[in-house]
Each structure stands twice: as C-alpha cells, then as structure tokens.
Amino acid sequence: MMSAIEVENLVKVYKGGVRAVDGISFSIKEQEIFGFLGPNGAGKSTTIKCVIGLLRPTAGTIKVLGVDIQRDPGVVKRNIGYAAQETAVDDRLTGWENLYLQGRFYHLSRAEIRRRGEEVLKLFGLWERRKDTADTYSGGMLKRLDIACALIHRPKILFLDEPTLGLDVQTRKTIWEYIEHLRAEHKMTIFLTTHYMEEADMLSDRVAIIDRGKIMALDRPGALKAAIGGDLVTVRFSAEDGLDGLLSALRALPGVREVRELRDGIHRIVVERDGDRLIPEVVRLAQEHGIGIHSVRLKRPTLDDVYLHYTGREIREAEGSREELIRTRVMSRRIRR
C-alpha cells in the first residue's frame, strides 16, 4: 500500500531563529489515524503547516500521496482538508454560508455544494442549525462546523490540528466518533495533533510523541506502553509462612518480569502483558501453597507514563503552563489599559 504521507528530515526554523521542527521523519499509511502528541510549543502545528504547504520547510522532503509537495502543490491541496487550531469559521455568517463559501473556494458547482453540504452538515449534527449565524453556536458546534468545512471537497487526507482543544469531555467524545466514522465510512487518512493523552490513546492507530521539535517515540499506543513497562499486578497475601516458595513459583511463570515486596505482605508483580490473565494463576498458586489473598489490583501503564518517560515532564504540567500563559496575557492587557 502506498503511504499517504512521507516526511523525511523535516526542519523548520522561523525567522528570528526558533527551531520549531528539528529534523523529523515519519510516514502515515492510507486510512490510518495518526496522532501527534506533545506539549505546547513542541512543533505540532508547524509540522502540519509544512505538510499541507502553508509553510515552506527550511529543509527536508514531504510527499503527499506520492507527490512531492514542492513540485506539485496543486495536487496536494486538492486532496487534503485542514481544520486549523484556531477555527476559521466566520461567525457573522450562518453555518450554511460558511460551508457554501468553502465550497466555492474549491470551485465546486452550486449543485455539488448543496449535495455535499447537506451530507456533511447532517453527519456533524448541524443540519437543523444551518440557518443560524455561527455567533449563536457553542464551542463544540463551531469546531464541528470547521471540520465540516474542511470536508466539503471530499479530501482523501484530513488534517486536524487540536480538534477538541478546550471542549468538554462529552463533546470531545462526539468528535472522536465523527473522526472514526470518517475513516471507516469514507476511507480517509487522518493526521491529528493533540495534547490530550486520552485522545491520542483512544483514537490513533499510531502515536508520535513530539517534544522540542523532535520525535521522541513513535508506535502503536499499546506498544509504547509495553515498551516502558508491562502491567502491574499488586497482591496482598495473608500469611508469611511458605511465602518464599510461592514467590519463586510466581517468578517462574511465563511473562513475569519481576516480583517484589512493597511492604507488609503487599507484592508487586510486573508482567510483560495480559496482567488480567495472570490473576487466576496467582490465585491458584497461592491456594497450592496454602496462602490466602486479601486483595489483588491490576494497573496498566497509561500513555501518561509513556509521555513522562520520554519527555521527563507530565502533560498536566504543560497544560498548567498554558493556563499560566493565558492568565499572564490577560494581566498584561489589564496593565496596559
């Protein structure tokens, strides 16, 4: 299968010297949902803008559907849709007018716009509100309208820069469903950026963790989690007698990496994968050794742990600094007044 996107050694240095993207390479398969996960300023938006031809790269090559974007930008632009981090909706126009305008940009006929416009507005649950001006829309509706506009010309590849930024959990989940639908029903390739761990985890086939312009890790979410450590099974045994025999038996089980006492009878078993399947084995062996079990707990590493491992920072910390930044901006505006 041909790659939808191939990026090799992409570098982007802005005027003034900020090295926003520092030599990254990746390729995205057709019909893949590929997630770019990283903190503020990591270079996610810059990468997208380079790939869609909105920014000129400082170095590197980019191919979209096998075509070099420097050589033939027209082919690329016709085949992609882009919903920017800041929504491009004009809120003095109605939902329908926004869509219509977008369709005209792509030189679609009126009949085509009418047909496709109805399709995407219904798909995104906006059909009933199409005649209302966008300034009456909620944040979630604006984002949905923005994505709908990016779909009017039926692109093969959809670029979504922070599709759910600032939206509540429920709305975020609705947008995830739309994204999955687009891939399943319309065979689209989707490149999205996010700094929501859960979003990258739930939605992406593969995730690249990007930090300070570099890709720190790239794999399926499950593989990323497995690479930094397996499932953790924490067991609290009731007796001390005969425990050593039991612990050796546990260590001999296939997939078990480590068995360690945390404190008073509580033991942690690190298993490569399928921690849930280990639990009955633990119970059976404990019975064989005449040892009771007070409690068993299973914990899977989250993408949070992966992120922390590769960037040395927690994503929450990065979000905190964004709030800090916004607060600072508001304050400086007040001071100027």
Ligand SMILES: Nc1ncnc2c1ncn2[C@@H]1O[C@H](COP(=O)(O)OP(=O)(O)OP(=O)(O)O)[C@@H](O)[C@H]1O
């Ligand atoms: N037009 C510009 N001129 C100069 N520097 C820029 C410009 N746009 C972005 N940068 C800088 O490039 C770096 C990467 O920015 P970018 O917007 O790509 O990050 P991001 O990962 O999308 O962040 P966020 O999560 O905040 O959207 C940052 O240091 C940013 O300040």
Ligand SMILES: [Mg+2]
């Ligand atoms: Mg961004």
